[in-house]
Amino acid sequence: MYACTLNDEDSLEHSLFRRLWNISRKEVAKLAGVSEATVSRVLNNVGPMKEKTRERVLKAAAELGYVPSALAQQFARRRSGNVGVILPAVPKVHLFSTYYFSEILSGIGETAKRCGYDLLLIFREPEGARDYAKLFRMQKIDACIVLGSRDVPEERAALAELKAGGHPFCLVNQRYDDERYETVDADHLAGSREAVRHLLAQGKRKVAFVNGPEEYSNSADRLEGYLAALAEAGVEREDERIFAGNYSRKSGYELAGTIAERIRGGGIDAVFAANDRMAIGLLQGLRERGIEAGDHYALVGYDDSDGSRITSPRLSTVAVPFYEMGRMAAARLLEPELGDSALQDGGTMLPVSFIRRETS
Amino acid sequence: MYACTLNDEDSLEHSLFRRLWNISRKEVAKLAGVSEATVSRVLNNVGPMKEKTRERVLKAAAELGYVPSALAQQFARRRSGNVGVILPAVPKVHLFSTYYFSEILSGIGETAKRCGYDLLLIFREPEGARDYAKLFRMQKIDACIVLGSRDVPEERAALAELKAGGHPFCLVNQRYDDERYETVDADHLAGSREAVRHLLAQGKRKVAFVNGPEEYSNSADRLEGYLAALAEAGVEREDERIFAGNYSRKSGYELAGTIAERIRGGGIDAVFAANDRMAIGLLQGLRERGIEAGDHYALVGYDDSDGSRITSPRLSTVAVPFYEMGRMAAARLLEPELGDSALQDGGTMLPVSFIRRETS
DNA sequence: TCATTTAATGTACACGCGTACATTATGGCA
DNA sequence: TGCCATAATGTACGCGTGTACATTAAATGA
Numbered sequence: 001m002y003a004c005t006l007n008d009e010d011s012l013e014h015s016l017f018r019r020l021w022n023i024s025r026k027e028v029a030k031l032a033g034v035s036e037a038t039v040s041r042v043l044n045n046v047g048p049m050k051e052k053t054r055e056r057v058l059k060a061a062a063e064l065g066y067v068p069s070a071l072a073q074q075f076a077r078r079r080s081g082n083v084g085v086i087l088p089a090v091p092k093v094h095l096f097s098t099y100y101f102s103e104i105l106s107g108i109g110e111t112a113k114r115c116g117y118d119l120l121l122i123f124r125e126p127e128g129a130r131d132y133a134k135l136f137r138m139q140k141i142d143a144c145i146v147l148g149s150r151d152v153p154e155e156r157a158a159l160a161e162l163k164a165g166g167h168p169f170c171l172v173n174q175r176y177d178d179e180r181y182e183t184v185d186a187d188h189l190a191g192s193r194e195a196v197r198h199l200l201a202q203g204k205r206k207v208a209f210v211n212g213p214e215e216y217s218n219s220a221d222r223l224e225g226y227l228a229a230l231a232e233a234g235v236e237r238e239d240e241r242i243f244a245g246n247y248s249r250k251s252g253y254e255l256a257g258t259i260a261e262r263i264r265g266g267g268i269d270a271v272f273a274a275n276d277r278m279a280i281g282l283l284q285g286l287r288e289r290g291i292e293a294g295d296h297y298a299l300v301g302y303d304d305s306d307g308s309r310i311t312s313p314r315l316s317t318v319a320v321p322f323y324e325m326g327r328m329a330a331a332r333l334l335e336p337e338l339g340d341s342a343l344q345d346g347g348t349m350l351p352v353s354f355i356r357r358e359t360s
Numbered sequence: 361m362y363a364c365t366l367n368d369e370d371s372l373e374h375s376l377f378r379r380l381w382n383i384s385r386k387e388v389a390k391l392a393g394v395s396e397a398t399v400s401r402v403l404n405n406v407g408p409m410k411e412k413t414r415e416r417v418l419k420a421a422a423e424l425g426y427v428p429s430a431l432a433q434q435f436a437r438r439r440s441g442n443v444g445v446i447l448p449a450v451p452k453v454h455l456f457s458t459y460y461f462s463e464i465l466s467g468i469g470e471t472a473k474r475c476g477y478d479l480l481l482i483f484r485e486p487e488g489a490r491d492y493a494k495l496f497r498m499q500k501i502d503a504c505i506v507l508g509s510r511d512v513p514e515e516r517a518a519l520a521e522l523k524a525g526g527h528p529f530c531l532v533n534q535r536y537d538d539e540r541y542e543t544v545d546a547d548h549l550a551g552s553r554e555a556v557r558h559l560l561a562q563g564k565r566k567v568a569f570v571n572g573p574e575e576y577s578n579s580a581d582r583l584e585g586y587l588a589a590l591a592e593a594g595v596e597r598e599d600e601r602i603f604a605g606n607y608s609r610k611s612g613y614e615l616a617g618t619i620a621e622r623i624r625g626g627g628i629d630a631v632f633a634a635n636d637r638m639a640i641g642l643l644q645g646l647r648e649r650g651i652e653a654g655d656h657y658a659l660v661g662y663d664d665s666d667g668s669r670i671t672s673p674r675l676s677t678v679a680v681p682f683y684e685m686g687r688m689a690a691a692r693l694l695e696p697e698l699g700d701s702a703l704q705d706g707g708t709m710l711p712v713s714f715i716r717r718e719t720s
Numbered sequence: 721t722c723a724t725t726t727a728a729t730g731t732a733c734a735c736g737c738g739t740a741c742a743t744t745a746t747g748g749c750a
Numbered sequence: 751t752g753c754c755a756t757a758a759t760g761t762a763c764g765c766g767t768g769t770a771c772a773t774t775a776a777a778t779g780a
Contacts, residue, residue, distance in 0.1 A: 070498040169738085
């Protein structure tokens with residue numbers, strides 16, 4: 001039918017080699033009979049162009065199955081198109097709810113995708129070597145979101161370096177009030193106050209508090225909320241009722257011995273734990289000692305994690321909009337114009353809500 | 361002391377602009393008094409070089425705070441250095457244990473970091489548009505690991521295209537036995553058989569099975585293991601004892617009505633659920649009907665998730681080495697020479713182990 | 721019709737690195 | 751000393767885009 005001309009050679013090339021030799025702008029340009037620049041302009045929709053040309057180029061691109069090389073684009077644009085997400089070192093993940101991270105990560109992913117960014121996962125080095133700024137200098141990422149940040153010297157140094165370098169980043173669930181970093185947090189003070197108010201409203205007067213490590217601003221917020229609620233109700237602060245865990249279930253479990261005695265002795269009639277995991281550990285530890293949540297004492301956790309729904313009795317807790325927080329953190333970095341309008345400025349605080357279940 | 365020469369201008373440049381204008385190989389070369397190629401060779405440790413030169417270059421690089429541009433490197437090497445990790449669409453995540461993903465992800469991350477790769481997170485599109493191969497054609501990733509794969513036509517097509525394109529990928533926890541894809545799975549047949557054997561050994565003879573959707577090879581494996589154990593014990597298969605859930609807690613919960621009746625009627629004396637979430641949902645649903653696990657019936661879950669430890673009674677289950685599976689999947693792709701030696705060839709199956717707790 | 725603006729396209733180069741190849745230093749050996 | 755093999759380094763270019771600038775085509779106005 002057709003003579004074996006150059007055209008046929010071309011189509012042979014297309015059908016056979018398109019998967020072998022990556023075809024580039026050049027081939028598309030040749031097929032469409034235009035210059036490479038025109039191809040580029042059509043695909044990026046920049047500058048004026050004749051509709052006819054546009055169609056020819058798009059057709060040629062489709063025919064060749066052309067896909068621009070992200071590598072070359074990134075290089076030419078000097079942007080990686082990646083948002084780095086910094087996660088706690090592997091073993092630390094288990095201190096937090098994994099639920100916590102998957103929710104936040106999903107939220108970040110949603111916004112990032114919408115803005116044309118990809119997510120680069122970065123596990124924090126266990127041994128203090130946290131050179132976040134290097135990731136920017138290497139141009140691996142254009143922005144980054146820091147999860148599980150703790151107020152320790154190495155972390156402060158790393159963040160200060162980011163700031164000094166002018167690198168866009170956003171903290172989630174951790175504030176450095178003296179630093180004015182971009183931050184998305186939830187109103188843990190209000191959440192804790194609410195939780196403790198609830199306990200007080202039940203007539204409890206000896207409310208213990210199991211907090212997490214003080215390197216997390218979350219912990220300070222919760223303490224503040226706890227104290228505020230007590231003060232409101234005219235209940236005196238009692239330091240013996242304040243305990244320190246590390247947000248792991250185990251740490252809650254291990255406090256059960258001490259707390260059991262106090263409950264038996266009438267020194268404690270309710271417990272507010274700074275997260276569900278510790279609350280659950282405590283619940284289990286106390287149960288082993290014959291002390292039942294919701295019966296011998298009231299218990300409230302924090303996070304509304306999956307776990308809070310599967311204990312029995314079900315755990316009262318405070319719901320935190322992790323997914324929203326992730327979305328917002330990403331939006332702050334990737335679409336700052338929208339971000340500002342969406343929040344009352346400086347209002348990085350998302351609302352939380354107390355959820356009463358069976359342990360209180 | 362020093363005259364204001366070009367040298368001083370240079371050091372001014374270093375101290376002030378090193379963070380503003382990204383310095384490149386060129387500046388290092390000039391400062392070290394060598395060619396750019398030599399800088400490159402020193403930094404990549406390629407070819408012979410004089411120790412003296414090496415030191416000069418490294419010193420210059422350090423002095424300038426030089427960091428190679430990952431973008432340019434990737435472009436020149438035509439490798440992104442990224443491993444794509446494909447995750448279920450956001451809403452789906454909740455069907456799986458988030459524990460499951462964070463474990464596997466950590467395992468992948470460990471190996472990837474060791475091999476000098478980064479992790480690019482990719483959420484599967486909800487609407488069937490899963491063009492995995494495009495990620496390779498765009499050169500966004502050099503390899504990919506597919507999590508939560510389901511045997512549906514779109515998925516098969518996407519995987520077939522990957523294979524046809526010669527793109528390295530590895531499935532985790534899902535097999536396509538007719539396709540010979542690179543896969544890392546655990547021995548769910550053995551795990552399920554073990555779990556059911558245990559129930560039978562307790563004298564149970566009417567063991568129900570709550571399975572997940574059949575698009576997951578995991579589900580088929582578990583069914584097979586369940587049936588194998590029954591057959592061994594000479595217990596006849598009874599289709600009315602086989603139920604279909606979707607791996608969510610809710611789906612287990614919703615089966616409670618039917619199963620409660622059967623337990624009361626003596627038609628069921630034990631339940632093996634294909635994952636912990638369904639087991640927990642069922643446990644809760646039955647409890648609401650006054651039927652207690654470990655008491656009125658025996659219950660075994662699957663996954664050894666966090667949740668299995670916090671129910672009461674604690675859930676008997678089957679532990680799966682998710683972290684190891686992640687490590688191995690990554691190793692398969694990134695260090696195939698080691699991977700092959702580590703496993704008996706074709707032996708993609710990792711062992712699982714039954715864990716007896718209080719519900720059985 | 722021609723001059724002048726504006727639309728549409730082409731030409732040329734930078735981006736920062738890796739690396740093939742050319743070139744120059746070095747050392748061994750006769 | 752001269753020759754050769756090899757070590758060490760330099761030169762030059764490609765990788766596939768984006769885009770500034772130059773050029774040409776079309777449109778507008780007198």
